Amino acid sequence: MTSTSVSLKKSKRIVTGLADDTTGDMPPPDKIICACADLNFARFEQAVAKLQNQSFETLLKQTDSGNTCTACLLDLEYYFVALRTQPRKQAATKVGESTVSAPSLPLKQHIYKWLDAITPPVAWAPPNRVPLLMGRGIETWLTVTNHDLLFQDRKSAPLMTSVHVRRSDGKRLWRGKFEIAQGKELKIRLDQHLQPGSNDLTVGSACVSSKAMHPAMRGTMRPQLEILAPAGTCALHAQGDAGPGDTWFTIQNRPDDQRVFLILMNNTSSAQTATISYPHEIPTNNVEPGDKGQVALPPRGTGLYEINLPEALSERIMSRPFAVRTRTQGACRVFLVCATPTLDRFSIDHR
């Protein structure tokens, strides 16, 4: 790690003095970037230019680099991606026989670049959504951390984090605002703001937004959801907004071992109905998918739907995987929850 760190940091210093700002963090042409293959950056750049549409592995084979001690692999990966996405202007002249030249920016990009250079920085704090689950012995926690790099090297800024909790009908129940200093974390239990319903599980939602108080790096600030149940825990990072359309999950039919649910979060201020259909994509053709349920979602509301196959269909499908489609007209986040039959252990995933 030390060698990686040093080489890149050195290259940054070298690049700082270059007039060509499209070079990024690239080393000078004569710098050896794979000592085992005696490969310098200029030859690596040539090889990338010749590569056309082949992969990183092909490049490693062709240059015989990265394969002996592999210490440089991380650097090579970085240079490869950087050169493929932003080949430097000098590349065409240095490469010589290569016909590759750096693409010129379209006029629109030039205008954007100029505008971006003269406008002040603004904190990017998009809403992040997490579903809330309430039930017997179940707790839902939100965590936002603001730690330094390896807990030592300050890279982040203090955060101002706002949290809004809504129940399933979309009504806002609670909101809080927290300052998270550098090196600190926010950990709050959210399900206790919900009111228990008549079913085993009650759902709600939270919207989390974190704004850095001065320009810095994002570090660890992504919000995380944690569900604690009597026999186990699970976690998931918060999700940004999603557009309307279809959301697909592939699951297995194993009713003796698990219960599978969808949590649907309406991210719009209008009511909408989600249509859920399955089983799709069964290899044997005699099974036709059909609409199995509809979930009415109030504005900003959250719905819970349990996936159950009719007994006869369940016997035909057995434990073969099949796909479940959720179709919505408006922005909606869909989560897949897989639980033990006794609801004492969960996992949660997203699309």
Next chain:
Amino acid sequence: MTYSYMIPSISSLPYGYDCTVAVPLDKVANNLVGGTGRVLQGISVYSEGERITQYEEMHVFEKGRRVSEGAPTFVWQDQFAEGVSGYLENSFRAENEAPLFASNTVLPFYSIYSKAGKKAFFSDNAYLYAAPPVIAQIAEYGQYVDGYPVTRIDRECDYGESIIFINPYHKPIKASITTAEIGIIPGIRIPPLSTRMISLESLLEDDMRNWAGQIQITATNRVITFDVKHSLRDPSLISDHEHLDPYRGEPTHFPATRWFRLRVGKWLMRRGLL
């Protein structure tokens, strides 16, 4: 720009579970220029330095539809000895290296992990290389640092947690797990083409009943990591299996004009216009 390949991905194969890899082949078709082409899917399973299974399937696509007959699903049957785990590498290449793919980014999909008597869990695949957050991180900090903010170990509640380290490369990797409050787990060695599942219980002192907090991981090279939440008494009883989150090298602020463009993009996306 077109590509002859999609970046390979890695899925973890923990001990005690079958793994069903149901790749969304319609998304492969959507990624083909014109929706037509012959694509070789390769799946290799590695454990303890060896490739133990290899499987190839040629998928033929015409106008956005798969017309070949091959099985769309690969199932790994649990067969590791107790405490041993492995990983699966999935790749897509165009026949004869034809530049057929509009994008080379990893095809995201969930693998399904199941076993009789246990609930299933799902986990997404990781980039073998060129993961955008890792690239941003290397550019900003010059080092590889992974992290996970919601680890939790509780001896009374039987909450256990481990980190799965996957080394799909040809050199041993040394890694360490660091916390702010309760010490580190240093000197974790992951041999080439191998996987190690490291319990976080050793972070607890003998008299500690529980701990919850952030971990950070660094290593001598990039390493693929997953967090596994399981029974402390029986690590093969897994509740959840999640990817970690690199220490982010992206900025918190954008120039006002870029911020505005991003807001417009989000607004359009939420309405299905983008």
